[in-house]
Amino acid sequence: MERSKGCxxxxxxxxxxxxxxxCSSAGIYHIVGAGKGWxxxxxxxxxxxxxxxxxxxxxxxxxxxxxSGVYNIVEVPSRDLFDGCSMRNITNRYQNGPTIIELVxxxxxxYFFCGVGKHCEEGQKLKIYVAPFAPSRTQNDEQAEDSSGSxxxxxxxxxxxxxCLLALLLLM
Ligand SMILES: *[C@@H]1O[C@H](CO)[C@@H](O)[C@H](O)[C@H]1NC(C)=O
Ligand SMILES: *[C@@H]1O[C@H](CO)[C@@H](O)[C@H](O)[C@H]1NC(C)=O
Ligand SMILES: *[C@@H]1O[C@H](CO)[C@@H](O)[C@H](O)[C@H]1NC(C)=O
Numbered sequence: 093m094e095r096s097k098g099c100x101x102x103x104x105x106x107x108x109x110x111x112x113x114x115c116s117s118a119g120i121y122h123i124v125g126a127g128k129g130w131x132x133x134x135x136x137x138x139x140x141x142x143x144x145x146x147x148x149x150x151x152x153x154x155x156x157x158x159x160s161g162v163y164n165i166v167e168v169p170s171r172d173l174f175d176g177c178s179m180r181n182i183t184n185r186y187q188n189g190p191t192i193i194e195l196v197x198x199x200x201x202x203y204f205f206c207g208v209g210k211h212c213e214e215g216q217k218l219k220i221y222v223a224p225f226a227p228s229r230t231q232n233d234e235q236a237e238d239s240s241g242s243x244x245x246x247x248x249x250x251x252x253x254x255x256c257l258l259a260l261l262l263l264m
Pocket of ligand 1: 135
């Protein structure tokens, strides 16, 4: 049991590393919640505020950093279910953190929340709008990353990797 979990984690790590290597050309990683990761929100607008500062488009990836068993991610298909934190109709469920979700077409709204306890009601929920394509990506993004005070383009994957390693250590 423990051993297979460790193996899975290693596989996951390999997948993460492989995709990080590949990522520079294929869409952008968005670390959900930035430094806080995916956890009980400090307040009810936290994840909404985070999403508002990001341009998210098809081909990008959402990276949810969380501790398995403590948090999870469910996706629901409609605004009503999201607003009501309703798990009546779940389209995706992820429970082995960290989770990377590639935003495949079609563009449009996506609704995620944590299905554990009252976490969703407390604000651990994320609504995003996935745009069909990125607004003039190549130069703009690097400038945006640099001037926003967040780590510049190159260190982001390292930071993500470090966070993943931490998450894996927590797992084992
Ligand atoms: C929510 O928490 C974040 C992080 O602690 C903080 O920056 C933000 O101002 C808070 N928002 C409200 C409405 O309290
Ligand atoms: C999002 O895209 C708009 C329009 O191109 C741009 O003005 C803005 O700076 C971008 N924001 C971020 C955080 O990249
Ligand atoms: C559940 O979601 C699917 C996919 O969006 C939708 O077709 C179906 O009508 C939904 N069912 C309920 C009970 O909301």
